[in-house]
Amino acid sequence: MNDGLNQKGRLKIYEKVVEKVGRLKQKYTKAAKNYEITIHKDKGSKKATKITWKIKKNSDSSDSNPGVYCLRTNLNDLDETILWRTYTMLTDLEAVFRSLKSELGLRPVFHQITRRVKGHLFITLLAYHHVHTIRFRLKENGIHTSWSDLRKELDGQNRTTAVMRSKNGEIIHVRKSTKAESRQLKIYDALGVPHSPGKVVKYEV
Numbered sequence: 001m002n003d004g005l006n007q008k009g010r011l012k013i014y015e016k017v018v019e020k021v022g023r024l025k026q027k028y029t030k031a032a033k034n035y036e037i038t039i040h041k042d043k044g045s046k047k048a049t050k051i052t053w054k055i056k057k058n059s060d061s062s063d064s065n066p067g068v069y070c071l072r073t074n075l076n077d078l079d080e081t082i083l084w085r086t087y088t089m090l091t092d093l094e095a096v097f098r099s100l101k102s103e104l105g106l107r108p109v110f111h112q113i114t115r116r117v118k119g120h121l122f123i124t125l126l127a128y129h130h131v132h133t134i135r136f137r138l139k140e141n142g143i144h145t146s147w148s149d150l151r152k153e154l155d156g157q158n159r160t161t162a163v164m165r166s167k168n169g170e171i172i173h174v175r176k177s178t179k180a181e182s183r184q185l186k187i188y189d190a191l192g193v194p195h196s197p198g199k200v201v202k203y204e205v
Contacts, residue, residue, distance in 0.1 A: 001020070001021075001051060005017075005048055005050065014046055014047055017048040034056055035056060036053065097128065135150070156184065158177070158178050170205065172204050174202045175198075176201070177196045177197055180195045
């Protein structure tokens with residue numbers, strides 16, 4: 001918001017800036033009480049010129065002294081960084097499976113025959129292995145995005161079908177992918193896949 005005060009077309013009116021900051025403080029009350037925010041005003045133009053902030057020193061506040069997070073383990077040969085990543089891997093694993101079960105329709109399981117249940121579980125694990133491979137290749141290229149955020153990043157590109165009528169009266173269908181944005185191109189380049197998934201398909205009816 002502070003950077004926007006020096007950009008054309010952004011919010012600069014002092015009263016509006018104060019109102020917006022107030023809404024943010026109301027929305028994030030727990031964090032807001034630890035900061036002192038000052039909005040500087042230009043008396044001539046009545047516009048906000050700068051937003052500054054500083055942390056309040058509340059030594060008696062429980063939020064200022066949140067404590068520590070301790071992990072107990074018998075893996076003495078691992079350093080603290082690897083231990084923490086291993087621990088947080090469980091949360092990440094649960095989030096990925098939650099996504100696979102909902103978006104890919106892997107839940108609920110209606111099978112009653114043992115071999116079909118095993119097949120269902122195998123497909124689920126196979127899907128997770130595919131997700132892990134994608135994220136491993138992304139991490140090698142410096143992209144450490146979670147699976148849910150990664151899906152949101154790629155959500156903007158779609159496959160669309162345009163329908164038109166030719167001079168002969170035939171209906172023409174053209175199916176193609178939309179143009180990828182810069183954030184999506186970065187992911188595609190890291191994975192070594194084309195920027196436009198799928199070929200352009202054209203057929204007449």
